[in-house]
Amino acid sequence: MRRARHIAFDACHACVPATLFASILLLTMFSVQPVLVVLSLTGALAFSALARGLRATLLGLRWQLPMLALVCLANPLFSASGSTLLVRLGPVCVYAESLAYGAVMGALMVSVVVWFEDAVAVLTQDRLLSLGRGGSSSVALVVSMASQLTPQLLRRSRGVEASLSACSAAGPRPGLRERLTRESGQLMTWALEDSLERADAMRARGWESGTRRTSYRVDILRESDAAKTCGVVVLAFLCAFLAAVACGQWSFYPVMPALVCWWGYAPYAALMLLPAVAAVAERIRWRGLE
Structure with a gap:
């Protein structure tokens, strides 16, 4: 008999994963910097393999990776600018900066798609309905x-x-x-x-007849859930500030600066890998109960 896959955040209120995935998606969409995009893509694929399964993740990559390659190769055709000429194809000049920008944007698109798939795996319809109550x-x-x-x-x-x-x-x-x-x-x-x-x-049928109807609550908001949500919000604001600093110091055109090791990447990596770490912790907890 196939064992049920225990997904992270099952024991938490829906506001915790909703806040976490909303923060991650917003940061991913507005952080156009190579290291930040790689961290986001790594976290998205890691959690997807744990929550959705390795096979489903690889099946998604069959069309996501060609989309990344298409954006990377098509960008020099529309934005032929930069300082490092790689090859000249007739009137078209292919620069390393244009290829790098296309690769980063393609990886960003893939990471956003995978994060949305991860959010759907955690935030089911009944959990989303419990967020809005009435x-x-x-x-x-x-x-x-x-x-x-x-x-x-x-x-x-x-x-x-x-x-x-x-x-x-x-x-x-x-x-x-x-x-x-x-x-x-x-x-x-x-x-x-x-x-x-x-x-x-x-x-x-009695819709909005004035009598408040009772309903079953899937999740109960506890003090620990409120504390986790506040922690995610604080970490997200810190990462937003660090991402703004990193993006402000980076530019693709006309010359890309050298990437250096910076402590500001650590909080950003912690936020992006937090869902995968929570999924591993959830599996360890369930194995201890079995």
Whole structure:
């Protein structure tokens, strides 16, 4: 029988991993510096291998690595600038700085995609709903209705357009402005009618009748969870300051400076590797209980 994979942050409130992954994603997207991007990509792949499995991570890399190579090779075609000429292909000059910038941006895109996959593996739908408590049900309802009504309006728009095109006996074909006005008016009429019917149906089912309904809480916010969240926020602000310093001292064009060993990379690496360390600790804890 296959054993269940114990993912990190299962014993924590959902606000802890939500704060952690939101901080990591924001720092990753705005930190365009080679060392910071490599640290973020390493942490993302390490946690992905632990939480999602090595096979799923490698299957994702089958299309993520070609995307990285495509961005790296395509950047010199659009940004032919730098000081270190590598090769000249007719009118196209390939510089080392352009290749480096493309490689860093490609790795950044891959790391962001992998971090999103990692966040989805931890923050399931029920845990996300528990974050918003009462308001989350309303947001989920609005999103679900929008996802249902948008395709319906598009289908009706095509039906209205086909009907107007078929009415050739009523006179010449109307212009674009007149046709759009008639289509939008008809669609607005249908949308208002549907909104009244849906509102009546929801009211008949007791939605927002004034009585507060109880619900099962998947997570309970404890003092330890609040302390962990505050610790993540403090570490994230420290890493944001250090990342701003590192990015301010680095530039790809016209000449890339030499990378040096700096203590500021240590807190950033700690934040990026924190999910993987938590996953390993969770597995060790479960093995001790078995």
